[in-house]
Amino acid sequence: MPELAEVEYYRKQWNPGLSQTIEKVHLHSHSRVFRGQTPSDIQRGLQEKSLQKSFAHGKQMLFQFKSCTWLGVHLGMTGKLFTAKPDFIPQKQSHLVLYTEKNALVFEDFRHFGKISWEESREKPLWWTSLPPSILSQSFTQEKLQAFLKKRKNSPIKAVLLMQEQFPGVGNWMADEINWRSGIHPTTRAGKIPPDKVAVLYGEIKEVCQKALDIVGEDWGDFPDSWLFNHRWREGGICPRSGEILTREKIGGRTTCYSPSVQELF
DNA sequence: CCCCATGTTCGACA
DNA sequence: GTGTCGAACATGGG
Numbered sequence: 311m312p313e314l315a316e317v318e319y320y321r322k323q324w325n326p327g328l329s330q331t332i333e334k335v336h337l338h339s340h341s342r343v344f345r346g347q348t349p350s351d352i353q354r355g356l357q358e359k360s361l362q363k364s365f366a367h368g369k370q371m372l373f374q375f376k377s378c379t380w381l382g383v384h385l386g387m388t389g390k391l392f393t394a395k396p397d398f399i400p401q402k403q404s405h406l407v408l409y410t411e412k413n414a415l416v417f418e419d420f421r422h423f424g425k426i427s428w429e430e431s432r433e434k435p436l437w438w439t440s441l442p443p444s445i446l447s448q449s450f451t452q453e454k455l456q457a458f459l460k461k462r463k464n465s466p467i468k469a470v471l472l473m474q475e476q477f478p479g480v481g482n483w484m485a486d487e488i489n490w491r492s493g494i495h496p497t498t499r500a501g502k503i504p505p506d507k508v509a510v511l512y513g514e515i516k517e518v519c520q521k522a523l524d525i526v527g528e529d530w531g532d533f534p535d536s537w538l539f540n541h542r543w544r545e546g547g548i549c550p551r552s553g554e555i556l557t558r559e560k561i562g563g564r565t566t567c568y569s570p571s572v573q574e575l576f
Numbered sequence: 577c578c579c580c581a582t583g584t585t586c587g588a589c590a
Numbered sequence: 591g592t593g594t595c596g597a598a599c600a601t602g603g604g
Contacts, residue, residue, distance in 0.1 A: 313582060342600075369583080387583050388601085403601090421601050423583055465594065474584085482582050563596065565581080 312369060312385035314445075314479030315522035319530050320391040321366040324373065327393060330410035331360045332375075341405045342422040343386075352428040355379055356408060361415075365438075368478025372438050378430050382438065386423030392416050442478050445519045452512045459508065463501025467511075469562030470500045477515065483539060484522065486567050488514050490538045495575035496561050496568050502576040542567035 312320065335356050339349040359375035366372075371391075373381040383391065398414035400407050406426055408415040417426065429435045443449040454476075462470045471477055471485035480488070489496050491514040494507060503511065525531040533539045538556075541547035547556045549569035558567050 316582075384583085387581070421581090421583095421599085423599070425584090462593080469594085472583090484582085564583095 312387075312389060313481030313484050313522075314368060314519055315526035316530075317369050317371060317385065317479065318366045318523055318527035320385060320389075321364050321371050323391045323393055324361070324364060324415045325393075326413050327361045327408065327410055327415045329360060329362070330412065331358060332356050332408045332410060333358075334409040336400050336404070336407040336409070338400075338405050343389075343405045343417075343419060343424050343426050345425055345427070347426075347428060352406075352426070355428055355430060356381070361408075361410075367438070367441050367444060368474060369481070370438070370441060370478075372434065374434075378432055380429045380431065380435050380438075382425070382427035382429070382435065383417060384425040386419055386421065386425065388421040389417065389419035389424035392418075442475055445477060445479065445515060446523075450516070452509060455512050455515070456505075456508055459500040459503060463499060465500055466497045466562050467494055467500050467503065468496035468564070468566050471515075472562065472564070479519065480515075482564050482566075483542065484518055486542060487518050487538050490568060490573060491518065493573055495570070495573040496566050498574075498576045504576060507576070538567065538569075 335353045337349050337353055344352065356375065356379065359379050361373060362376050363374045364371065369384060371383040373383065394414040394416055396409055396412060396414055398407060398416060403418045403420040404416055405419060406417040458476045459470065467489060468485055471480050471488060492507065492511045494503060494511065525533055536550055541550060541556060545558060549556050549572065552569055552571045554569065554571055556567050556569055558565060560566065
C-alpha cells in the first residue's frame with residue numbers, strides 16, 4: 311500500500327541499520343527492479359559502506375551511505391522494506407538484502423513494479439533533487455493547484471490527483487479520500503471545478519497528506535472510522551457521512567470509491 | 577478460464 | 591508538441 315504515508319513508514323523500517331556497515335549484499339541479479347543497471351555494480355558499490363541517513367519524498371525514498379553512495383527505492387505496487395535478523399534467508403521476492411553485523415535490511419516486492427537505483431556521487435542524485443515540491447511545502451499553493459487543474463482541464467479530477475508531477479505521494483486511496491472530503495464527484499473534469507471548491511480541495515489535499523503522515527507514517531496506526539479509508543475496500547461499504555452504500559467503479563483507469571449523494575458532479 | 581490488485585510508462589490517437 | 595486513454599509490466603488471490 312505504498313502511498314505517501316506508507317512510504318514514510320517503510321523508510322523508517324531500515325533505521326536499525328543506521329551507522330552500521332554493510333558486510334554482505336544479496337540480490338537477485340536478473341530482477342526487473344534493477345531496471346537495466348548492472349546488479350554486480352550495485353553489489354560491489356554497497357559493500358563495506360555504512361548507512362548514514364534516509365529520506366522520503368512522495369513515493370520515493372533515498373538512502374545515503376558513507377561515502378558518496380546513494381540508493382533510491384520505489385516500492386511500486388507491492389514493495390516493502392523491513393529489518394530482519396542477520397541470519398535472514400532471502401526468499402524469491404527478496405530482491406535486495408543488506409547484511410550488517412546485527413541486521414538484515416530487506417527489500418521485497420513480489421510483483422516487481424518497484425525500482426532500485428544506485429549511484430555514486432558527492433551530491434544527491436539529480437533524479438532526487440529534481441522531484442516536484444512536496445504537497446506539505448510552502449511552494450504548494452492554491453494558485454499552483456488552480457493552474458494545474460486548468461492545464462489538465464479535460465481529465466477527471468480522480469486521474470489528475472494521481473499525477474505525481476503535481477501531487478507527489480498521492481495514490482489511489484488518498485485521491486478518493488480527498489475527493490470524498492471535498493464533496494467532488496471523481497469524474498468531474500478538472501477544469502469544471504468552481505473556484506470555491508478549488509479552495510476546499512486545496513485544504514483537503516494538504517489535510518489528508520498531513521493526517522496520513524501523522525497516523526500511518528509514525529507507526530502504521532489506524533484511521534478513524536470517520537475516514538472513507540475504513541469503508542472503501544469491499545463492495546457494499548457504507549459512507550460514514552450519508553449512511554448510504556458507497557459506489558465502486560473504474561475511473562481514470564483505477565478502481566474508485568465514492569459516495570454519490572455527498573460528491574457533486576460539476 | 578475470468579477478473580482483480582495502494583503504480584508507472586509507453587504507444588496510439590485526436 | 592500537447593493532452594488523454596488504455597495496455598503492458600509480473601505475480602498471486604478469489
